[in-house]
Amino acid sequence: MTPLNEKLLIKEANINKYKFDKEWFFHLNDMAYFLKEDLSEVEYVYLPMIIDGEEEFVKCATFEDIIRGRKEL
Template identity: 50%
Template sequence: MKKITEAIVRKDTTIHKIQFDKEWFYSLEDMEDFLKESLEGVESVTLPMDIYGEIMDMKCATWEDIERFRQKEPLEDFRGSVLRRKK
C-alpha cells in the first residue's frame, strides 16, 4: 500500500478534485490511477466536475472514506465464517 497524505493528493494536478460544503472530494477514477489500487468498495457520491472544460458527473469520495477503505483488513469480512476457531 502506497503511503501518501492528503496534502500530496491535493497538490497533484493529475487528480481532479472539488471542494463541496467545506470538504474536499477526489475523483475515484483518478485516485485509482494514482494509487494503482482498486477503490471499488469506497463510499462515493456523484458530483459535477470540470474536466478539460467539460462538466461531467464523476464518482467522488472524501479523503477519510478513501483511507478507511485502504486500511481495511483484507480478510475482515470472512472473520466470522471462514476463520472461526474450532472448539
C-alpha cells in the same frame, strides 16, 4: 499500500478534485490510477466536475472514505 497525505493529494495536478462545504472530494478513478489500487469498496457520491472543459458527474470520495475503503493486500 502507498501511504497517503491529504495535503499532497490536494496539490497533485493529475487528480481532479472538488472542494464542497470545506471538504475535499477526489475523483475516484483518478485516485485509483494514481495509487494503482482497486478502490471499488470506497463509498462515493456523484459530483459535478469540469473535466477537459465539459461538466460531468463523476464518482468522488473524501480522503477519509478512501482511507477506510482501501483494500489490504
